[in-house]
Amino acid sequence: MNNSGTFTKLRPQSLLKQLFNCSESICLQVFSNSVFWWVYLEEGKIIYATHSVEPFDRLERHLRRLSHQIPSLTSEVRVQLRLMFESDTHSQVVEHESNSINQPPEYQAIQWLISQQYLHSTQAAVLIPELVKEVLESFLLIKEGTYELTEPLNRMPIICRLNVENILERCQARLKSWKSFEPQISSPYQRPYLLITGKPSKQNLPDLQPNLTNWMKGFSLRHLAVIMNQDEIELAQNLYPYIIQGGIILHEPDPPFDQLPNTLEDLTQSSKLITLVNQKLVDVAEELSTTNSKSYPNIFEDNKTTEQLPQFSESLKENLQKLTITNNINPVIERVAAATVTSKKTYKIVSVDDSPTILKEISRFLENENFSVVTINEPLKAVMSIIRHKPDLILLDLNMVGIDGYELCQIIRNNSLFKEIPIIFVTGNKGIVDKVKARLVGASGYLTKPFTRAELLKIVFMHLT
Incomplete structure (x- = not known):
């Protein structure tokens, strides 16, 4: 196999499987859409994997999950970790060139947690597979990009060894779950907004947790799941009926998370139209949520939803009517605030x-x-x-x-x-x-x-x- 190449023919999953039988220490470096991925392997086993989009945000989220079982992982310790090891934006750009020969800073942070006895090595061996799975999920979605195989100059201290085939199988199962929510959900970094707080006419819709409605204010699905201490897929399943009915709308991921690949194979003209419509609805929702309480006009008055949206061509309007899901939720708009849901x-x-x-x-x-x-x-x-x-x-x-x-x-x-x-x-x-x-x-x-x-x-x- 060549030491470098593109993903025109060789897919990310196939590339990793080819490295399964490698007996050397290798760093696979991949570049796609301004994002770097690094996968570190030792004798065919994955030691660690990371990408350049907010690595310490990723570590923080997983440490926060662990903190429910490990009291020593306090918020003060997690903040100290970032102050000690997180690089600024300029340093991260420089490190892109040297990350294949040096340890990733968040991996050094995990080693520090072990050395300071905030984390036992067996607990770190639970943390690292979760980090690796999240990174590889995005890696497997790469459609275009370049890769390079290098030999690290310094061997990384090994905390755990992960079987390539096993972890790929788990990642594919996870991606299959995310794909089941298409086209409404295309990325775990999309941000849900509660647009309508009226009572649904269909009684079979599940009740949203009051705490969830309080936190649904710009956080991504992935961040919300951590705040709620809930599995991401389970959270998406709970929100999905409301997304289908139009009570919850999804804003596209914030930068730099928008650079990561999404689960949709292709963005057709129709799905682009849905994005434009959702953007308009989010703007309305944000405007309502940032205005003092008062009576709001009903934007769905007389069921003329299409007329409230940006002006499109007649052909696009026809597509929109075919794609728009009937809104069966009470059309009365209320200001979404914690006080309307529960005392806080x-x-x-x-x-x-x-x-x-x-x-x-x-x-x-x-x-x-x-x-x-x-x-x-x-x-x-x-x-x-x-x-x-x-x-x-x-x-x-x-x-x-x-x-x-x-x-x-x-x-x-x-x-x-x-x-x-x-x-x-x-x-x-x-x-x-x-x-x-x-x-x-x-x-x-x-x-x-x-x-x-x-x-x-x-x-x-x-x-x-």
């Missing part, structure tokens, strides 16, 4: 920044998610305000006039009332020195500017749940 604690968040623009954006992102946000634009007066408000979480800008975030964080931590309060640095600095220094002064996490609403919600929820 309102968390108080203090945001300290000398930029009114940043404070305004943070308030806009958070206040509509049942958070009470207190903004402080005079950092020198922040300590007394924080003591007075007693927040559940603090967002702290790093670079401010008069006092920097490091000093302010240290002062806050010296107060016994705030020893355990999560403090998240919000900054444009991406260097490893900044992250280490943040850890030393007691920061709980790190949010890099510019950030999206989903990124802000993800780190806030991670530290409040």
Whole structure:
């Protein structure tokens, strides 16, 4: 077999199976649609596999699952892990060229967890197959790309050895389950939105968990499953009837997850049309969910759904009518908020920044998610305000006039009332020195500017749940 090639004839699954009988240490490096995959093999067994799309997000999710059985894997330990081992974006680009000869940083992080006795080697041997399966699921969906076989200069410490055929069989079974939801669900990174909260007319639809409706605010199916401590396929099965009926709509994955291949073989003109329609509905849903409570016009009034959508050609309208699933849900639109579903604690968040623009954006992102946000634009007066408000979480800008975030964080931590309060640095600095220094002064996490609403919600929820 050649040491390099393309996937024009040789499919990803066939390539891996050919490596099953290899007796050497090999790194398979694959490139497709701006994404790198690395599969490390030792004597025909898989040692580890990773890809370049948010590897520490993947590790965080699986560690959070394990934390239900392993109390030592606290959120503080998981944050420390990211501060120590996660590279910034520039470093990741450089590492693409050397990752085949060096250990992946998240693999080093797992070894550190073992060395510090946060994780036993037998527990790590349970964690790694789950990480590998998730990576290989996306790898098997590659349709076009290049591959290269290299021999690592340094042997990776082996935590477990995985049989290629067995793990491929499990991945294929998992992909078959995902494909059963096509075309409504094409990626586990799609983000569900609850569009209609009216009571379904069909009584055979399952009830959604109240907690699930609270969290359905921009998180992907994969992230939601972790938050709910539920299997991804089971979660998709629970949501699928509502997706079919139109009560839940799916937004396409956020960058960079949109670079990963999806389960659909081809995006036909019709499925592209469905995407456009869903995008329009998501825009409506987000607009409703970010507006103060009031009476909303019925967008499905007189069942003229098609007229509310963007203007398409007559032929596309005909296709749309054939593809549109009848909406049997009560068409009354309500504002989707936690208060409409169940009583829920309102968390108080203090945001300290000398930029009114940043404070305004943070308030806009958070206040509509049942958070009470207190903004402080005079950092020198922040300590007394924080003591007075007693927040559940603090967002702290790093670079401010008069006092920097490091000093302010240290002062806050010296107060016994705030020893355990999560403090998240919000900054444009991406260097490893900044992250280490943040850890030393007691920061709980790190949010890099510019950030999206989903990124802000993800780190806030991670530290409040």
